Amino acid sequence: MPDTPAALELRDVAKSFGPVRALRSGSLRVEAGSIHALVGENGAGKSTLVKIVAGLYRRDAGDYLLAGTSVDFRNTAEAKQAGVAVIYQEPTLFPDLSVTENIFMGRQPTNRWGRIDRAAMRTEVVELFARLGVPIEPDRPTEGLSIADQQLIEIAKALSLDAKVLIMDEPTAALSGNEVERLMTVARTLRDQGCAVVFISHRFDEVFALCDTITVMRDGAYISTDPIADVTEDEIVRRLVGREVSDLYPKLEATVGKPLLEVRGLTRTGLFQDISLTVREGEIVGLAGLVGAGRSEVAQAIFGVDPYESGEVTLDGQPVPPGDPRRAIEMGLAFVPEDRRQHGLVLDAPISRNITLPTSGRLARTGLISTGIENRSAADWAARLEVKAATLDTLAGTLSGGNQQKVVLAKWLSTQPKVLIIDEPTRGIDVGTKSEVHRLLSTLAQEGLGILMISSELPEVLGMADRVIVLSEGHQTAELSRAEATPETVMRAATAHHSTTLNVSEAS
Amino acid sequence: MTTTLDAPAPTAPQPRHRAANRLTWLLKQRETGIAVAFIALLVVTTAVNPNFLFSTDGWRDLTLTPAILVCLAIGQAMVIVTRNVDLSVGSTLGLTAYLAGRLFLDTGLPVIVVVLIAVAAGAVLGLVNGALVAFAKVPALVITLGTLYVYRGIMLEWAGSDRINASDIPPGLLDFGTGSFLFIPNLAWISFALLAVAVYLMRSTRVGREFYAIGSDPDAATLYGLRDKRRVLQAFATSGALAGLAGILYVSRYGTISSGVGQGIELEAVGAAVVGGVAIFGGSGTVLGAALGAYLLTTINRALPVLGIPDFWQQAVVGALIIGAIVLDRYFARRQHDKLLAEREEA
Amino acid sequence: MSLLAEKAPARTYAAHAKPWWQRTLMTRDSAIIALLVVVWTYASIAILNFSDPITVYFLVLDIAPILLIALPMTLIIITGEIDLSVASVVGLSSVLFGVVHREGLPVAVAMVLALLACAVAGALNGVLVTRYGLPSLAVTIGTMALFRGIAVGALGTTAITDWPDAWGDLVQARIGGSQIPLMTIPLVVLIVVFAVVLHFTPFGRGIFAAGLSKDAARFSGVNVDRTKLILFTLSGLISGLAGIYFTLRYGSARGDNATGMELQVIAAVLLGGVSIFGGRGAIPGVIAGVVLIGTIGSALRLDGLSANLIQIITGVLLIAAVIAASVLGWTGRIVGTHRLPKERGEQSSDEPSSKKSE
Amino acid sequence: GSGSGSDGEGGGDTSSITFIPKNLGNPYFDASDAGGKKAADEIGTTWKQVGPTESTPDSQVSFINTATQQRAGALVVSANDPKAIGDALDEARNAGTKVVTMDSDTEPQFRDVFVSQADAAGIAKSQVDLIAEQIGDKGEIAILSAAANATNQNEWIKLMEEELAANHPDIKLVDTVYGNDDDQTSFDKTAGLLQSHPNLKGIISPTTVGIAAAARYLSDSEYKGKVALTGLGTPNQMREYIKDGTVKSFALWDPEQLGYLAAYAADALASGDIEGKEGDTFKAGDLGEYTVGADGVIVLGEPTVFEESNIDDFDF
Ligand SMILES: Nc1ncnc2c1ncn2[C@@H]1O[C@H](COP(=O)(O)OP(=O)(O)OP(=O)(O)O)[C@@H](O)[C@H]1O
Ligand SMILES: Nc1ncnc2c1ncn2[C@@H]1O[C@H](COP(=O)(O)OP(=O)(O)OP(=O)(O)O)[C@@H](O)[C@H]1O
Ligand SMILES: [Mg+2]
Numbered sequence A: 001m002p003d004t005p006a007a008l009e010l011r012d013v014a015k016s017f018g019p020v021r022a023l024r025s026g027s028l029r030v031e032a033g034s035i036h037a038l039v040g041e042n043g044a045g046k047s048t049l050v051k052i053v054a055g056l057y058r059r060d061a062g063d064y065l066l067a068g069t070s071v072d073f074r075n076t077a078e079a080k081q082a083g084v085a086v087i088y089q090e091p092t093l094f095p096d097l098s099v100t101e102n103i104f105m106g107r108q109p110t111n112r113w114g115r116i117d118r119a120a121m122r123t124e125v126v127e128l129f130a131r132l133g134v135p136i137e138p139d140r141p142t143e144g145l146s147i148a149d150q151q152l153i154e155i156a157k158a159l160s161l162d163a164k165v166l167i168m169d170e171p172t173a174a175l176s177g178n179e180v181e182r183l184m185t186v187a188r189t190l191r192d193q194g195c196a197v198v199f200i201s202h203r204f205d206e207v208f209a210l211c212d213t214i215t216v217m218r219d220g221a222y223i224s225t226d227p228i229a230d231v232t233e234d235e236i237v238r239r240l241v242g243r244e245v246s247d248l249y250p251k252l253e254a255t256v257g258k259p260l261l262e263v264r265g266l267t268r269t270g271l272f273q274d275i276s277l278t279v280r281e282g283e284i285v286g287l288a289g290l291v292g293a294g295r296s297e298v299a300q301a302i303f304g305v306d307p308y309e310s311g312e313v314t315l316d317g318q319p320v321p322p323g324d325p326r327r328a329i330e331m332g333l334a335f336v337p338e339d340r341r342q343h344g345l346v347l348d349a350p351i352s353r354n355i356t357l358p359t360s361g362r363l364a365r366t367g368l369i370s371t372g373i374e375n376r377s378a379a380d381w382a383a384r385l386e387v388k389a390a391t392l393d394t395l396a397g398t399l400s401g402g403n404q405q406k407v408v409l410a411k412w413l414s415t416q417p418k419v420l421i422i423d424e425p426t427r428g429i430d431v432g433t434k435s436e437v438h439r440l441l442s443t444l445a446q447e448g449l450g451i452l453m454i455s456s457e458l459p460e461v462l463g464m465a466d467r468v469i470v471l472s473e474g475h476q477t478a479e480l481s482r483a484e485a486t487p488e489t490v491m492r493a494a495t496a497h498h499s500t501t502l503n504v505s506e507a508s
Numbered sequence B: 001m002t003t004t005l006d007a008p009a010p011t012a013p014q015p016r017h018r019a020a021n022r023l024t025w026l027l028k029q030r031e032t033g034i035a036v037a038f039i040a041l042l043v044v045t046t047a048v049n050p051n052f053l054f055s056t057d058g059w060r061d062l063t064l065t066p067a068i069l070v071c072l073a074i075g076q077a078m079v080i081v082t083r084n085v086d087l088s089v090g091s092t093l094g095l096t097a098y099l100a101g102r103l104f105l106d107t108g109l110p111v112i113v114v115v116l117i118a119v120a121a122g123a124v125l126g127l128v129n130g131a132l133v134a135f136a137k138v139p140a141l142v143i144t145l146g147t148l149y150v151y152r153g154i155m156l157e158w159a160g161s162d163r164i165n166a167s168d169i170p171p172g173l174l175d176f177g178t179g180s181f182l183f184i185p186n187l188a189w190i191s192f193a194l195l196a197v198a199v200y201l202m203r204s205t206r207v208g209r210e211f212y213a214i215g216s217d218p219d220a221a222t223l224y225g226l227r228d229k230r231r232v233l234q235a236f237a238t239s240g241a242l243a244g245l246a247g248i249l250y251v252s253r254y255g256t257i258s259s260g261v262g263q264g265i266e267l268e269a270v271g272a273a274v275v276g277g278v279a280i281f282g283g284s285g286t287v288l289g290a291a292l293g294a295y296l297l298t299t300i301n302r303a304l305p306v307l308g309i310p311d312f313w314q315q316a317v318v319g320a321l322i323i324g325a326i327v328l329d330r331y332f333a334r335r336q337h338d339k340l341l342a343e344r345e346e347a
Numbered sequence C: 001m002s003l004l005a006e007k008a009p010a011r012t013y014a015a016h017a018k019p020w021w022q023r024t025l026m027t028r029d030s031a032i033i034a035l036l037v038v039v040w041t042y043a044s045i046a047i048l049n050f051s052d053p054i055t056v057y058f059l060v061l062d063i064a065p066i067l068l069i070a071l072p073m074t075l076i077i078i079t080g081e082i083d084l085s086v087a088s089v090v091g092l093s094s095v096l097f098g099v100v101h102r103e104g105l106p107v108a109v110a111m112v113l114a115l116l117a118c119a120v121a122g123a124l125n126g127v128l129v130t131r132y133g134l135p136s137l138a139v140t141i142g143t144m145a146l147f148r149g150i151a152v153g154a155l156g157t158t159a160i161t162d163w164p165d166a167w168g169d170l171v172q173a174r175i176g177g178s179q180i181p182l183m184t185i186p187l188v189v190l191i192v193v194f195a196v197v198l199h200f201t202p203f204g205r206g207i208f209a210a211g212l213s214k215d216a217a218r219f220s221g222v223n224v225d226r227t228k229l230i231l232f233t234l235s236g237l238i239s240g241l242a243g244i245y246f247t248l249r250y251g252s253a254r255g256d257n258a259t260g261m262e263l264q265v266i267a268a269v270l271l272g273g274v275s276i277f278g279g280r281g282a283i284p285g286v287i288a289g290v291v292l293i294g295t296i297g298s299a300l301r302l303d304g305l306s307a308n309l310i311q312i313i314t315g316v317l318l319i320a321a322v323i324a325a326s327v328l329g330w331t332g333r334i335v336g337t338h339r340l341p342k343e344r345g346e347q348s349s350d351e352p353s354s355k356k357s358e
Numbered sequence D: 001g002s003g004s005g006s007d008g009e010g011g012g013d014t015s016s017i018t019f020i021p022k023n024l025g026n027p028y029f030d031a032s033d034a035g036g037k038k039a040a041d042e043i044g045t046t047w048k049q050v051g052p053t054e055s056t057p058d059s060q061v062s063f064i065n066t067a068t069q070q071r072a073g074a075l076v077v078s079a080n081d082p083k084a085i086g087d088a089l090d091e092a093r094n095a096g097t098k099v100v101t102m103d104s105d106t107e108p109q110f111r112d113v114f115v116s117q118a119d120a121a122g123i124a125k126s127q128v129d130l131i132a133e134q135i136g137d138k139g140e141i142a143i144l145s146a147a148a149n150a151t152n153q154n155e156w157i158k159l160m161e162e163e164l165a166a167n168h169p170d171i172k173l174v175d176t177v178y179g180n181d182d183d184q185t186s187f188d189k190t191a192g193l194l195q196s197h198p199n200l201k202g203i204i205s206p207t208t209v210g211i212a213a214a215a216r217y218l219s220d221s222e223y224k225g226k227v228a229l230t231g232l233g234t235p236n237q238m239r240e241y242i243k244d245g246t247v248k249s250f251a252l253w254d255p256e257q258l259g260y261l262a263a264y265a266a267d268a269l270a271s272g273d274i275e276g277k278e279g280d281t282f283k284a285g286d287l288g289e290y291t292v293g294a295d296g297v298i299v300l301g302e303p304t305v306f307e308e309s310n311i312d313d314f315d316f
């Protein structure tokens, strides 16, 4: 161990949420004047670690040292005070307040009478934005800003703190090429000023271009730390996943039959234009694209939870009425949404109620339903999907991510669908369950279901899909067969057809 | 995406045409709309009956009658901005008014001391609300509904069928309640002063801005490390203290305290805030708007008979007004939202 | 392996984590029912004349309107909304009923017309809440004033009192020679209907789901907006019914009937264990809550104590009831029981989100 | 008087008298309460005041029901509605409780006797005469009443209108507003009246809360001394305004005597001395003998007119 204390050091930190052990043994050691990458799969515990550093969560066990002194923050204000700035994964802004206020909330400059010095705040924001190259009006409310703009405000907020430790949790996920470039410049400047920067990202190109050290986490535990120069991308991926990648995509052969789901010219201004696709029996169709490409919106429109302006959707030849999910379910459509906690499950309801919610009408006898009837149906489907839970009245919210996803799948399979739309099937699911879900999808396809799978993970799309449709900024830019689909072709299509901005990156 | 190619390196936003912008800004404010409605009401009513404005009493009542409601609406707006609500203000007003009356009757303390005690008592009652809301994490609606009953019950239990008459109250206070200074009633001066302080507090101090932040997004407030419990306590205590003061104002203006003092006024206060553009789910709206809302509601009550509408219909008009206000609010919010989205698309 | 066709594999699940007696007895419902039993027993022993059967007669007649309105209110609060306009609808119903009757129409016709109007009034709340996405708290504060204003405005100074005695007698009739009002029968029928709808139908399942998570319910095929619209309409209708009852019982159609009753209804519903956040609650608890408040009032009056104590006790009970839930959650957390973040009212484990309820 | 009666099954105190005013916290009824209590002491029975905080009939019904449950010997009620509390009173009478209405009557079939403060025509006439005298029998006047449904108020208003039409053709009644016996409302309604009717010469407020609130508004307004005010009020509430010249004169019977008489009437009924038929007579302590008139009405006497010269002789 080096004798100078690190700017930030965590040793064997643990954190549980009820039964979920989000962090088992997280360790991280970041030197001043360095940019440190923290990588790990979804759910590896990175964000949890960050929130402990930020003072938002209190650790259950382990040590947390800043510049050699042990600390224990009770809230984020104390952490800020100690020079820790954090950009959270999800932007957290006050929608009703102005951009400037958002940046200074809780630490506005005041005069002797407690009066907030608005002019000073505005001047500083203008400077900050100039430094970041952000053209956002400082006096507008943050409501209605794009995720990218919100992310930029978060960055400005962290910068204005003049922090000794800056943690950025996937700041680039929603940013375009130029914006990422500018962000990297800022990060390097900060490093040169002696700041310890932690950079979390799933994009290895960025990690390798920017960082000098890299720490890998898996399943809530520390795996390794190395100088970036000493490791290769493959090596990191292997440590990250902890097993051979090929295991993950057990694609089974299925016979492709007649068309089931047909979408023609689906359009909702500003979100997606003229989307047409077909899903056949036994076929897994992948819907790929960058985050924010509008894939979820398309899926939600097809299912009827969101409106659309024009276009038509048919299932097995019958038109699916717009804006009527109940009818869509009756016709044989099922939809596993992207945001499990918000849309997929009633977290505060038991497993049984969750599984039988869409089928309660069918299960009712002479219009009446009882817990007994529900439990029988739910037990059957939970067993088929091997949901790990002791009792059926376990609240869905207390299950682990993977088991939650199984409950969602049980719920939808119990409707006996013809077509399953599944948005980010394995987001936030641990590696073991992940391959289970994949095997399940393969089996379902083999049994004749049509599956429309939206995924941001390229390997998942390439590993599972028979056909890949690519969206970019709401436009359908490619339809690739399994053979045609390679990382290159998909990525090219996913970044194509950007209006003015992206011509540059294509040219370069 | 936000970056554009043709703009070189993006710079700070251009300074705008100040005067023109000021005007459009002013026109866009919610408060302007209410003020215009208020003035229109005055103009129409005065046209029908000049005495409504152009008589000593007409002029006096214009600012005197709303003073008590303004006081409550300011407190209510602060609480609502933090995404809470205080239904107990009517009972707090009643209880503190009776307390003041009893102090005058039984102790002979100087007026100013009694005023301070009443305000402090209001603050304590508010603190009880705030503590229950902040620490028990129970919605303010339920808690203050409970304390509405409790505070009123305590007052009734204490007062019995007792009643305090004008003759029991120090003449100085009564004269103050009906007196004027520079042609404006004293109570109106008080409400103006309170409003000025509240506007300053809510616009220009950290406390005020944090009220907005907490109401705008409580989760984000936690992430920012704002002391949300303390702020909620402060908001409720202020509302309680203002209700206590309103109790004193009531005594000085009406001179009698019976068991029903302030009953139902909590909904008028909430109504004033809502009409004044304070969003019921927190985060936006101003105390000035709430005060204007109070002016509008009270003055409509006074104007209807003058306009020849039987006073039985007043409540219906007030109700229609509240609904109109929130529908309009939603409409403008939508339009604003769409506009912001459109701007983003263009960028 | 075949997922859709074959019989399930052998894995089995217990239906419940706790034995039935714990599930039935250790709930808010049972607590409030137990409290009711205790209060009733105490009053019967300690308070002169309380055990007299006529107590039941007066009690039922007194709480009938609150009980009626509490039924749809329970459902509305479980979906996470609120209806403050109910008492004003009672007044509106009373006045319309009276005005139509005064114009010479038979009582039954006037009744139907008044009920229809009240259903429309309720639907207005529902439309404003579901179609325009306005907060029900604000909407119904507005319609509370609006409906009351129309009621008071329409009747002006008069009260309509020339009702055929037969109707008033019917409302106050007793069953046989007992002291049980005839009104008990329709009340019990309605209670059963509401309990069945809420607890044993898919519609009821939708109500709970909508209250716990509006989005998840919508994504599962529950038509949340339609559910709420139906409930607000129902609330108007039942409040109208309560207005008719009020009018006939007192033989007087007045605009100010039932002023302030909305708060009594809500207090009773919340006391009965319904969560103001939505998603939790049951009809038996609510019935117990209404009867409890009525009983305490009746006992205190008989004991010669003032009406004011009733207010204090109602308020304290209400606060104690809601705080008990969060205190229990809090101790539960310390002991390590797994309750959900939303319930124990702590955000620490919620993902930070910037969603704002609309 | 006597205090005996047959015990009810529930073990109620059949000699007790329960007094239910329109609402609690009203000085007028507090005076009646005092009178009733005095009478009860003389008779040797118990007298208690219970009642609602708001003056609505439905809240009154609960208290009537409770008295029924307690098998009170007699009930003295000031009705908030002539009809709405009728069934509850019937219920009480079926259980053996005697019912006396006082101050504000129900329909005659619901009670045994009505103790009237003065006969309605007499009250109406005296009010009109007082205002006519003060404004020179000419000009616009308005009425500030209590609740819109108050029986006695409405009857007086009707009779005042008739009296005006018959004997005061130059006085024009331009408006009637309702202060609901609430200070603040009455106060604001007064302000409203003065503004909507710039030529107003006088206000009649036949209710104690109303006249006090109106006097308080007038006393520091520009209308003081210009707009006459009269009506029914208690001397204690009005003393200040008589002294400062806001009000010249107003009238009231003695509410204490009213309560006193009602208690005696109630006891006479409960003990079976009278049945409430026309012509029945009973002795009411210091007040002497009273006879039940037509429709079971017992009239206290003529109202007293209070003015500067005599107001200090009264304390209630
Ligand atoms: N508040 C919470 N309650 C329960 N479980 C949680 C909570 N927050 C996180 N978890 C769980 O803890 C684990 C780690 O989550 P965390 O957000 O730290 O992962 P991550 O590495 O940041 O993933 P990603 O790359 O997707 O952001 C996951 O299984 C997650 O479901
Ligand atoms: N409610 C909303 N209001 C405004 N814009 C929205 C809303 N929901 C999504 N968007 C925007 O619409 C675009 C498409 O979002 P969507 O979630 O469909 O993308 P996606 O391709 O599914 O990405 P992800 O991988 O994140 O799911 C994004 O720019 C997003 O910011
Ligand atoms: Mg994360």
Ligand SMILES: [Mg+2]
Pocket: A295, A296, A297, A338, A423
């Ligand atoms: Mg998506």
